[in-house]
Amino acid sequence: MPTLFGKTRLMESKLDQYLDHASEAALLFREAIKDYLGGRLEEFESRRKQVTEIEKQADQIRIDVERQLYLETLIPDARGDVLGILEHTDEVINTAKETLMLLSVQHPRIPKDLNVDYLELADQGCQAVQELVMGIRAFFRNSPTVTDYVHKVCFWEKEADKVGERLKRRIFESDLELARKLHLGDFVVHVDTLADEAEDVSERLSISAIKRSI
Amino acid sequence: MTLLFLSSGLFLGWSLGANDAANIFGTAVATRMVKFRTAALVCAVFVVIGAVVSGSGAVATLGHLGAVNAIGASFMVALAAALAVLWMTKASLPVSVSQAIVGGIVGWNLFTGSATDMTALVKIVSTWIVCPLLSAALAALFFLAARSALRRTRVHILELDALTRLLLIVVGAFGAFSLGANNVANVMGVFVNAFPASTFSVFGLFDITTAQVLFLIGGLAIGSGVVSYSRRVMMTVGKDLFKLTPVTALVVVLSQSIVLFLFASERLQTWLLSHGLPAIPLVPVSSSQAVIGAVIGIALIKGGRNVRFGLLRRIAGGWVATPVIAALIAFLGLFFLQNVFGVVVQYPSP
Numbered sequence: 001m002p003t004l005f006g007k008t009r010l011m012e013s014k015l016d017q018y019l020d021h022a023s024e025a026a027l028l029f030r031e032a033i034k035d036y037l038g039g040r041l042e043e044f045e046s047r048r049k050q051v052t053e054i055e056k057q058a059d060q061i062r063i064d065v066e067r068q069l070y071l072e073t074l075i076p077d078a079r080g081d082v083l084g085i086l087e088h089t090d091e092v093i094n095t096a097k098e099t100l101m102l103l104s105v106q107h108p109r110i111p112k113d114l115n116v117d118y119l120e121l122a123d124q125g126c127q128a129v130q131e132l133v134m135g136i137r138a139f140f141r142n143s144p145t146v147t148d149y150v151h152k153v154c155f156w157e158k159e160a161d162k163v164g165e166r167l168k169r170r171i172f173e174s175d176l177e178l179a180r181k182l183h184l185g186d187f188v189v190h191v192d193t194l195a196d197e198a199e200d201v202s203e204r205l206s207i208s209a210i211k212r213s214i
Numbered sequence: 215m216t217l218l219f220l221s222s223g224l225f226l227g228w229s230l231g232a233n234d235a236a237n238i239f240g241t242a243v244a245t246r247m248v249k250f251r252t253a254a255l256v257c258a259v260f261v262v263i264g265a266v267v268s269g270s271g272a273v274a275t276l277g278h279l280g281a282v283n284a285i286g287a288s289f290m291v292a293l294a295a296a297l298a299v300l301w302m303t304k305a306s307l308p309v310s311v312s313q314a315i316v317g318g319i320v321g322w323n324l325f326t327g328s329a330t331d332m333t334a335l336v337k338i339v340s341t342w343i344v345c346p347l348l349s350a351a352l353a354a355l356f357f358l359a360a361r362s363a364l365r366r367t368r369v370h371i372l373e374l375d376a377l378t379r380l381l382l383i384v385v386g387a388f389g390a391f392s393l394g395a396n397n398v399a400n401v402m403g404v405f406v407n408a409f410p411a412s413t414f415s416v417f418g419l420f421d422i423t424t425a426q427v428l429f430l431i432g433g434l435a436i437g438s439g440v441v442s443y444s445r446r447v448m449m450t451v452g453k454d455l456f457k458l459t460p461v462t463a464l465v466v467v468l469s470q471s472i473v474l475f476l477f478a479s480e481r482l483q484t485w486l487l488s489h490g491l492p493a494i495p496l497v498p499v500s501s502s503q504a505v506i507g508a509v510i511g512i513a514l515i516k517g518g519r520n521v522r523f524g525l526l527r528r529i530a531g532g533w534v535a536t537p538v539i540a541a542l543i544a545f546l547g548l549f550f551l552q553n554v555f556g557v558v559v560q561y562p563s564p
Contacts, residue, residue: 012370142365
C-alpha cells in the first residue's frame, strides 16, 4: 500500500498546501483591511506583501499539480473538474491580492463611520472563502458533504451583497464629493468581489460533486 | 485440411476476443484508467489460462445438447454461429456468441435427425435469462457496498484513483479468466467430439488432453482478437454506450466476471454438490448480456432513471432471433456441405 499511494500522497499534500494558501490569503486579506481601516499602514503593507507571496506560491503549486495530473494521467474522470476548481480558486486568491494592491496604490480615504461596514464586508468575504476551502477538501474525500459547504458559501455571499448595498447607499447619501463617493463605491465592489468569486467556485464545485457521486 | 475446418472456430474466437474484451476492459481503457497495451496483454494471457484450465465444464453441457462428431459439421456449425453473429451485429442487435452456437448445434441435430436433449436445452436457455438477472443483482449489491465503504472510509480522490486502477487490472484478469473458461466452449466446443480423445505429455512435465489443446488454440484465437482488434470496440463500449465512473465500471466488471465464473467453474460445482447445495449449470453465457444486466442493476439502485427498458426487449428478442438464425444457417450449410461437397457431417454414434 505505501508504494501504491507513495506518489498520490505527495500530490495530496500539494493539494492541501494549495488550499492552506487560499485560506490564509483570505484571513490575511481580512486582517489587512482591518489594519488599513485602523490606520496601521505598516502592518497593512506587511500583510499585503504576505498575500502577494502566497499568491505566487499557490500559482507554482497549481502549475505543478496540473502538470502531474496530465503527465501521469491521474483521476482521468475528474481531472477537468479538479483543474477547473483549482484555477478558479486561484482567481479568489488573485482578487484578495489585487484589492489589497489597489488599496495600497490608491489609498482611498474612508470615513471612520463606514469602517464597521467595510470590515463586515471583508469578514463575510473571508468567511465565504473559508467555507469554500472546506468544501473543496470535502470534494476530495467525502463528496456528498460538499453541498453543506456550498450552502454556507452562498449564505456569506448573500450577506456580503446586503452589506455592500447598504454601504453604497450610505456612501451616496452622504455629503462627500462625487469623485470620492465613486472612489469609495468602487472599493465596496472590490472588497465584495472576494465573496462573489468564492460563490462562483462553489457552484462549479457543487456540479463536480454531483458528477462524482457514485 | 483440419486447419481449414478449424478456421471457422478460429474466426469465431477472434471475433469473440475483439468484441468481448471490451466488456471487461472497455471502460478502463476508454477512460484511460488502464493503458490499452496493459489491458490487451492481461486479457489475452488470462483468457488463454481460463480456456485451458477451466474450459471443459461448459463444453460438456454443449456436448449434451448435440455431440457434433464430424469435423466438417463442426466447421459448419461454428461458421453458422459466426455468420449469425455478423448478421445480428450488422443489424445493430445485441448478439451473443453463446446463443448463436446453441442455435448452430440445434441446426445440426435437426439436419442429422439427432435428438435434441430437451433437459440440456432448457438448462441452457434458462441460464440466458438468469445470467443478466444475476449480474444485475450482484452489481446492485456490490454498488451499495462500494458506496457505503467510500462514504465511511473517506478515501482521498487520488488514493481511490490508484486503488481503482489496480483493481481494474486484477478484476479484469479474473474477468478474462472467466471469459476464457466460459466462452471457449462457444469457440471450440463443437470441435471436441470431432477429434479422438487422447492425452499428450508436455516435455514429461504434465499431461494435456486433446480437448485442452483445442481450448489452447481457441484461447489463442480469442487472445489474438483481443490484441488485434478490441481497441476500437473498447472505445465504443467505454465511451458511447456506458458513461460510468471508474468505481462503477469496476463493479460492473466484477459482477460480470463472477457470473461468467459461476457458469464455468467445475471446482465450484463440485464444492456445491459436496456440501449438498444445488449445482450451478456449466453453460456458456453472454458476457455482453451480463454487462448490460450489471449496468441496469446499478441504474435501478440509483432510482431507475435513464434505464432504456427498450434495450431489455431487444435482448429478449436476441434470445430468440440469434439461435433461430444460426440454426437455419447451419441446416442449410450442412445440406450444401453434404450434398454438394460430399463432406461427412455425422458419424454413427458408437
